[in-house]
Amino acid sequence: MSQVNRASGTQPTRRGGRWERYRVAHPxxxxxQSGLWGAIAGVVALAALxxxxxxxxxxxVIVAAIPFIISWFENRRTAFQFxxxxxxxxxxxxxxxxxxxxxxVTPPDGPWALIGARLRPGATLPAGANAVPRDPAMPAPIHxxxxxxxxxxxxxxxxxxxxxxxxxxxxxxxxxxxxAAA
Numbered sequence: 001m002s003q004v005n006r007a008s009g010t011q012p013t014r015r016g017g018r019w020e021r022y023r024v025a026h027p028x029x030x031x032x033q034s035g036l037w038g039a040i041a042g043v044v045a046l047a048a049l050x051x052x053x054x055x056x057x058x059x060x061v062i063v064a065a066i067p068f069i070i071s072w073f074e075n076r077r078t079a080f081q082f083x084x085x086x087x088x089x090x091x092x093x094x095x096x097x098x099x100x101x102x103x104x105v106t107p108p109d110g111p112w113a114l115i116g117a118r119l120r121p122g123a124t125l126p127a128g129a130n131a132v133p134r135d136p137a138m139p140a141p142i143h144x145x146x147x148x149x150x151x152x153x154x155x156x157x158x159x160x161x162x163x164x165x166x167x168x169x170x171x172x173x174x175x176x177x178x179x180a181a182a
Contacts, residue, residue, distance in 0.1 A: 021083035022159040024146040080144040098123040113151040116140030
């Protein structure tokens with residue numbers, strides 16, 4: 001079923017059966033790799049156990065568990081993402097209605113870029129949100145540190161203009177002040 005053609009940026013857009021998004025992931029680490037392989041080994045062991053104990057096809061368990069393993073692994077590595085649900089900073093999800101600006105800070109001497117969000121007046125962080133400690137270079141109340149090598153400001157601006165709600169603005173902050181991202 002095809003979607004009605006809407007004006008760009010008015011609603012989150014669905015393309016080819018999946019929601020469009022912008023995502024920056026943490027670097028792949030040995031801990032991530034061991035977690036992924038441990039989850040795979042655990043599912044295979046569970047499939048073998050169920051196959052033996054219940055005379056059940058173990059492949060069913062493996063096929064059923066794969067989407068959950070992929071989702072867990074992807075969520076674990078995501079540093080920053082925006083999609084149809086809103087903006088996610090690590091494990092903190094902010095709905096689009098609470099976000100007014102994305103603020104980008106790229107300290108000149110650091111390996112990290114900081115992406116933050118300014119909230120609308122009266123909005124607060126979700127209860128129990130595990131936000132990272134505040135960085136003095138970041139003027140926004142919540143942010144995520146992403147590897148500078150994986151961050152692409154032009155791609156972020158392009159995706160935000162195309163898929164994010166129209167009220168979202170992206171600004172770049174530096175010691176001399178703030179400017180709109182081009």
